[in-house]
Amino acid sequence: MNRFAALLDKLSFEPSRNAKVRLLVDYFKSTPDPDRGFALAALTGALSFRHAKPKLIKTLIAERVDPYLFDLSYDYVGDLSETVALLWPRVERSAEQESISLATVVQSLMGASSVEQPHLLAGLLDGLDETGRWALLKLITGAMRIGVSARVAKQAVAEFGDRPAHEIEDLWHALSPPYLELFAWLEGRAGKPETDNPAPFRSAMLAHALDEADCERMPLEDFRAEWKWDGIRVQASVGQTPEGRKIVNLFSRTGEDISSAFPDIVEALAQEPLASFAIDGELLILRDGRTQPFGVLQQRLNRKLVSAKLLTDYPAHIRAYDILALDGEDLRPLPFDERRRVLESFIAAAKTARLDLSPLVKAANWNELAAARRDPAAAGAGIDADAIEGIMLKRADSAYLPGRPKGFWFKWKRDPATVDAVLMYAQRGHGKRSSLYSDYTFGVWRNRGDAEALVPVGKAYFGFTDAELRELDLYVRNHTVDRFGPVREIAHGKNAGLVLEIAFEGVNRSTRHKSGLAMRFPRISRIRWDKPAHEADRIETLEAMLKT
């Protein structure tokens, strides 16, 4: 447990992705099974402790620390796990308690009933030092917020075994904690684990923003253009178990399983006669053949219960733009054009109306493409134009590569006056909003040394509906990491944070702001619940607008 705690401690202060990977590799090298596997599970969110709720932790500390002193301390520290870890009284510890393994901790907590849990947890906290207690409480409450995504953890696994990252990703869904066979394979002690998941996630290929200055050096005939749909990126993976049972998984672009939120899609795909395939596409809402803008789709996101009415009012579709596998064959090594041909005949043969093809945008030159981007309706998108946020450009000869490789895929957004920023601070509003956190300070990424950090670029307090305000207020309260008088600091970092799409009327230089610029008339144009914080925009996007 001490090694794991020290690892979490170091990771939480480490801003550089490369250094995080290094710390993890170091840990995997120096930690035996099954501890390292449980650590990997903790970092990839594969563990859950259902009885360990903040209420239990508050009860335990109330039995040990004066409530007034606890309140003063909690108010100062601002994080429950950390406050409790620091305040927990010191007791004499046995060597056995001090050297308890992560595996023992995890297995005993998982095996304990809700009645046994308080006593067990208190005993574990007694046996650990402050860092250990903090790590334990972070582990069991599942709110790590130490800036390590599952992706970074898997990257470290890949580097540890000197394998490409996508190989780990492809294998991942076939594995479970504590990953003994994975480590055995990576250390050359055993063969590669069998992927018996018939419908796995395959790492998504991501695009870079198009730098218009580079257009001249990019021969348009080398690229294929598609509409950039304003929905959410999904991967539909379909397969069959050896017993012949059809498995349909719907993944977000980060590999999160979102099947349960879209039973209509899952059911439709299960009806397809082909035994296995994997489609990359955009999840959209279609009504009467018309593609709805993102605001409509948003009504279906973040719902715990998918009601029949929701399914009827917001029918989900997948607009396919790539095919990654078909009938057991991995198509990703094929060039885009060849995959496209396969995709076109696949969609043509598909039975369901919930799957259609994202058309190619025809343009003879950059001017025509720019015109299509300005006015998609006139360039063939017709009534679907409201659901288009720009153009995608994909190299005709490129294989489907995981991650964000340079030079293959580009996104060319339609409206340049929006930016995706991360919520950093919130403050209560005034008047009728006085009880709600309604003033939001947001930031974009900027390089600091070898790491990226968020720099605040503006403040917005309108642009959302009353319902969205209540959601934002709740988000603020649940994700506060610190308080400065009336200002709350919201968890923000590579792996934590809420992305807000900010619309604005241009950028001015400003010496008053740390970022050196000020946005004109910024407002929240939408809340990107679906977008990971590390994919928010960079300061260069705004700086480029200064010149014009």
Added chain:
Amino acid sequence: MVAAECLTLTAAGLYCSAGDFYIDPLRPVPHALITHGHSDHARPGHSKVLATPETLAIMAIRCGPAFAKSTQALAYGETLKLGDAEVSFHPAGHILGSAQILISLNGKRIVVSGDYKRQADPTCSPFEPVRCDCFITEATFGLPVFRHPDPSAETGKLLASLQIFPERCHIVGAYALGKAQRLLALIRSAGYDRPIFLHNSLAELTRYYAGTGLAFGELRPLIATELPKLGGEIVLCPPMALESLALRGDAEPRKVFASGWMRVRARARQRGIELPLVISDHADWDDLCRSIIDSGCHELLVTHGESDALVYWAQQRGMAASPLHLMGYGQEDIEGQGEERIGTAAEGSP
């Protein structure tokens, strides 16, 4: 109340009319008694200053030799009659020369703690508990979440980081007076024998400390432009310089900060610290409580810091305790953002 009979709170600070002197005054006064050399306690411009010989020497270094019209040195344990009052200085363990001031008047004893700590520190005399009727204590870390760990374990983290990142320069922010020298001693006692690079603003005080018989090993002046060549080395600088030095990206420096505030993660993250070292020259919660008990006082006044929790704790134990709202302390080294400064700044603005 013992304190009320002896001391008054004035705009210039704590005043003793029986002896006609101020303690750590905030503005120029005719006669000042100074607990220690940090700039929020030791300000220039007084007519007469009474302090330990070390504090007087430190004030001369920091404020120039003409920091007061006249000075008088009082060694630890010596007694001096000032009007009807008797005063003596006793080691506070905070930094070199730091003292608690004992005032005896009409058979009552009042101790003004200044800043103090109970942890071992090879660079200064250890804290000596002084029995008194009224104890006036600091409370910089007056919350039970503040329990300082063993400082040698903290410097161990620094040396371990040098092993994991041998190509990266480790820039350690440490307050120029006291912390920097204690850190040097800690690093050396951990067996680290490579040269340590010192920011210019630490040089003179470190020389003075070395002159009192402390061995810091090989120290070299830091030339900022040569930072990219200092991969794998330790650089010591004042907290203020940490950010600008770390921005010299090509050296890929690691930002380290030694301060009691590093105990709370958010405080470290706010400053982008990659390696926080919880090393403080102030008493932690347990030692604040212990020192109050050791003083045997029945009356407690709590000055700068987190006074609420400590006042509550003392009242629970039956003491007459109240906060003493002295403005201006805890602002040590505003230009350098010293240890105390971070706490107040962090509370004030995002």
